[in-house]
Amino acid sequence: MKVVGFAGYSGAGKTTLIEQVIAALRARGLRVSVIKHAHHRFDIDRPGKDSFRHREAGAVEVLIASRHRLALMREFERETELSVHQLIARLDAGVDWVLVEGFRGSDLSKIEVWRAPTGHAVLYPHDEHVIAVATDDAARLPQPAGRPVLDLNRGAAVADWLIDQGERLAYAAPAQ
Numbered sequence: 501m502k503v504v505g506f507a508g509y510s511g512a513g514k515t516t517l518i519e520q521v522i523a524a525l526r527a528r529g530l531r532v533s534v535i536k537h538a539h540h541r542f543d544i545d546r547p548g549k550d551s552f553r554h555r556e557a558g559a560v561e562v563l564i565a566s567r568h569r570l571a572l573m574r575e576f577e578r579e580t581e582l583s584v585h586q587l588i589a590r591l592d593a594g595v596d597w598v599l600v601e602g603f604r605g606s607d608l609s610k611i612e613v614w615r616a617p618t619g620h621a622v623l624y625p626h627d628e629h630v631i632a633v634a635t636d637d638a639a640r641l642p643q644p645a646g647r648p649v650l651d652l653n654r655g656a657a658v659a660d661w662l663i664d665q666g667e668r669l670a671y672a673a674p675a676q
Contacts, residue, residue: 503588503671504662505600505610507630509620512613513652514601517634520655521599521662528663530596535587537602545573584608585674597662598671609669613652616640631665634658 506514518534525532545552551562555575564571584603591598600608604623612623612630616637624630624645632648635641641649650658662669 501591501593501595501598501671502662502666502669503598503600503608504631504665504669505584505603505606505608505629506613506634507602507604507610507623507627508613509618511618512615512620513634513636514613517613517652517655517658518599518601521659524656524659525597525662528659531592531594532597532599533591533595535584535591535598535600535603537584537600544571588671589673607674611650611658614641615652631668632661 506518508514522532522534545555545562551564551573554562555573559575560577561572561574563573584600584606588598588600600606600610604627607629609631610627610629612627612633614620614622614633614635616635622633622642624633624647625643630647632650633641633645634650634652636652638645638649648661650661
């Protein structure tokens with residue numbers, strides 16, 4: 501499997517770019533998984549549903565399965581922050597690509613997603629793991645990127661670039 505992160509600040513366009521990259525990779529017959537980091541509490545279940553009621557009753561894990569999908573919800577009994585590598589280890593090892601949204605501070609190879617209007621600083625001058633910058637206005641980068649600059653609005657071209665970088669992005673879990 502190949503793994504790449506998409507890092508940047510809120511509002512830069514990470515999710516939109518990832519959606520386009522997923523579609524482009526799938527169009528090439530590749531299997532894609534995504535890991536999304538959430539900085540806040542979230543819920544994928546709805547009040548009143550059986551699975552929600554089971555969790556509310558105190559179940560530590562609720563697994564819902566049908567012929568079409570499987571969802572596992574696990575309640576942490578105390579706050580737990582899993583590393584991106586721990587999360588990757590829980591995915592289907594048979595996928596071709598894992599796209600990781602967030603985890604800015606991770607040691608994964610990543611594409612920085614940056615838009616000038618957000619007013620956020622760039623990550624690439626201080627992060628050796630940024631292998632490319634995706635932006636909608638390369639001329640407004642505050643300093644030379646020193647790495648490839650990709651068009652944020654051309655997800656298929658970003659997917660092509662990733663495929664060309666495939667060997668470099670082959671995942672090897674860190675030694676424990």
